Amino acid sequence: MIDWNRPRLKVVGLKKFYGDRRVINGVDLEVFPGQIVALIGSSGSGKSTLLRCVNQIEDLTDGQIFLDGEEVSAPGVNQDLIRAQIGLVFQSFNLFSHLSILNNITLALRHVKKMDRDAAIKLAQSWLTRIGLGDRGESYPDKISGGQQQRAAIIRAVAMEPKVLLLDEVTSALDPELVGEVLDLIRELKAGGTTILMATHELSFAREVADWVIFLEQGQIYEQGEAKDFFEKASKPRTIEFLSRMRSR
Amino acid sequence: MDLNEQELSQAEKDRREYRKAQRKRSVWISLASTLAFAVIVWFGLIATPGWERVEQSFFNWDVAVASFPRVIDGLLLNLRVLVAAAILVLVFGLLLAIIRTLKSPVFFPLRVLSKGYVDLFRGLPLIIVLYLVGFGIPGLRLEFLGRIPAEVLGIVALTITYSAYVSEVFRAGIESVHSSQRLAARSLGLSYSKSMRLVVLPQAVRKVVPPLMNDFIALQKDVGLISVLGAIDAVRGAQIEVAKFANFTPYVVAGLLFVLLAIPTIRLADRISARFTSREQQGVTL
Ligand SMILES: Nc1ncnc2c1ncn2[C@@H]1O[C@H](COP(=O)(O)OP(=O)(O)O)[C@@H](O)[C@H]1O
Numbered sequence: 395m396i397d398w399n400r401p402r403l404k405v406v407g408l409k410k411f412y413g414d415r416r417v418i419n420g421v422d423l424e425v426f427p428g429q430i431v432a433l434i435g436s437s438g439s440g441k442s443t444l445l446r447c448v449n450q451i452e453d454l455t456d457g458q459i460f461l462d463g464e465e466v467s468a469p470g471v472n473q474d475l476i477r478a479q480i481g482l483v484f485q486s487f488n489l490f491s492h493l494s495i496l497n498n499i500t501l502a503l504r505h506v507k508k509m510d511r512d513a514a515i516k517l518a519q520s521w522l523t524r525i526g527l528g529d530r531g532e533s534y535p536d537k538i539s540g541g542q543q544q545r546a547a548i549i550r551a552v553a554m555e556p557k558v559l560l561l562d563e564v565t566s567a568l569d570p571e572l573v574g575e576v577l578d579l580i581r582e583l584k585a586g587g588t589t590i591l592m593a594t595h596e597l598s599f600a601r602e603v604a605d606w607v608i609f610l611e612q613g614q615i616y617e618q619g620e621a622k623d624f625f626e627k628a629s630k631p632r633t634i635e636f637l638s639r640m641r642s643r
Numbered sequence: 644m645d646l647n648e649q650e651l652s653q654a655e656k657d658r659r660e661y662r663k664a665q666r667k668r669s670v671w672i673s674l675a676s677t678l679a680f681a682v683i684v685w686f687g688l689i690a691t692p693g694w695e696r697v698e699q700s701f702f703n704w705d706v707a708v709a710s711f712p713r714v715i716d717g718l719l720l721n722l723r724v725l726v727a728a729a730i731l732v733l734v735f736g737l738l739l740a741i742i743r744t745l746k747s748p749v750f751f752p753l754r755v756l757s758k759g760y761v762d763l764f765r766g767l768p769l770i771i772v773l774y775l776v777g778f779g780i781p782g783l784r785l786e787f788l789g790r791i792p793a794e795v796l797g798i799v800a801l802t803i804t805y806s807a808y809v810s811e812v813f814r815a816g817i818e819s820v821h822s823s824q825r826l827a828a829r830s831l832g833l834s835y836s837k838s839m840r841l842v843v844l845p846q847a848v849r850k851v852v853p854p855l856m857n858d859f860i861a862l863q864k865d866v867g868l869i870s871v872l873g874a875i876d877a878v879r880g881a882q883i884e885v886a887k888f889a890n891f892t893p894y895v896v897a898g899l900l901f902v903l904l905a906i907p908t909i910r911l912a913d914r915i916s917a918r919f920t921s922r923e924q925q926g927v928t929l
């Protein structure tokens with residue numbers, strides 16, 4: 395049973411320093427099941443670092459991370475198992491360039507989830523068909539468009555049935571005409587109940603699909619609120635400045 | 644290209660006319676230069692006062708035929724050594740490279756050792772390694788090993804030296820794999836060793852095929868050096884025949900055989916590296 399009142403993902407007092415650089419300086423946040431939380435903030439504010447810390451491909455300097463109430467940052471926890479439950483998709487270079495699209499998706503299913511080959515292929519193929527790439531399974535990543543690559547990368551993560559999906563500006567490196575298809579896939583995932591924490595520059599999209607918006611500034615949460623009115627009601631000076639800068643782009 | 648002649652503009656017709664004239668000119672130039680080169684070789688070598696004697700002692704057909712069986716026999720030994728050394732070099736080279744990429748402090752001593760190893764054997768001339776191994780290991784008098792054949796000692800020495808080179812090639816390949824490929828693998832829950840084995844190494848190996856081919860070509864020549872340990876390979880076989888006939892032709896025979904052996908590999912290496920270059924120019928990430 396899903397406990398809707400317990401956060402799926404909870405981050406407490408997260409800090410990440412590189413030497414003297416305090417890149418994440420005390421962040422607390424919660425993402426409830428089925429919710430989408432959007433992380434916004436200028437480039438360099440620490441969005442990517444925050445996501446990488448949640449997934450723990452970066453060691454934390456301080457703080458705790460809970461998944462369904464269980465601390466996954468505790469010493470002794472098998473972090474490979476945790477990462478398998480937290481999907482992460484980057485801006486670009488997500489797909490393994492030496493594997494076909496189909497094998498990109500089946501790799502972790504087989505070697506992490508220990509699915510047998512046929513079951514993994516069947517599952518991967520059904521996802522590819524769902525996103526309209528059913529006939530591209532044998533293609534290599536460099537033979538499909540950037541938008542198709544990003545969609546394949548997203549379903550590669552989703553096929554693992556992660557408890558939470560982290561998206562790091564997945565449309566930022568795309569040509570404008572390819573952005574739409576990726577956003578459509580995220581809409582579809584939301585409709586299917588996927589829990590998502592996403593860093594994004596697409597403010598109108600964040601307003602449309604997100605439940606909660608967090609404005610990150612120099613590694614700290616500067617302002618946050620419900621997505622439906624955050625963009626009008628934001629009241630602190632740097633948020634206002636950032637939002638107007640984004641609108642005038 | 645697809646236009647037929649009538650559709651061409653005058654400018655394009657002129658250009659084609661000009662190119663045709665240019666091509667004709669280059670054919671003449673290359674003919675003339677070949678001829679000039681032949682004349683120079685003739686006067687510079689064959690017309691020299693000592694040529695007849697050199698021809699007698701280096702290019703003697705009868706000696707070549709007589710020495711051929713022993714030289715080719717020796718070459719078979721070189722080939723066996725080549726195959727064994729190449730396989731061992733790939734294994735040890737890859738192992739050394741992987742050790743050097745391990746970040747954990749637990750592996751600090753291993754990492755330092757392998758770095759020291761690579762520095763040492765990239766600097767040490769192969770011939771010295773051959774002597775050290777060839778006369779040092781038997782000198783230890785490890786009775787249980789019995790008498791180690793010279794070609795085995797040769798394989799050991801070649802492996803020691805070439806692993807150092809090849810580990811550097813592999814390491815460069817591993818480091819050239821984009822870091823987000825590694826991160827993507829880890830973020831899917833693959834362990835360090837699985838992401839290395841399933842994602843990083845397959846990409847790295849593809850990238851290093853051309854430089855590896857070059858090292859293989861060098862190894863193909865250097866297997867001839869095992870003769871200094873007394874292994875009866877093509878070079879040593881030729882040496883024996885040289886002594887028998889008091890004539891240097893067997894060396895030429897052995898040399899030609901080595902070149903013949905190398906040419907297919909060299910062509911293959913050219914073709915592979917050309918394919919890699921053109922793929923990279925197309926912006927394909929391998
Ligand atoms: N490995 C690292 N070492 C040092 N500084 C880093 C490293 N990774 C990120 N940073 C710094 O952290 C800051 C935040 O980066 P990032 O999380 O990528 O921000 P964003 O995704 O919001 O643009 C940047 O100033 C960046 O230079």
Ligand SMILES: [Mg+2]
Nearest residue numbers: 441442562563
């Ligand atoms: Mg970023």
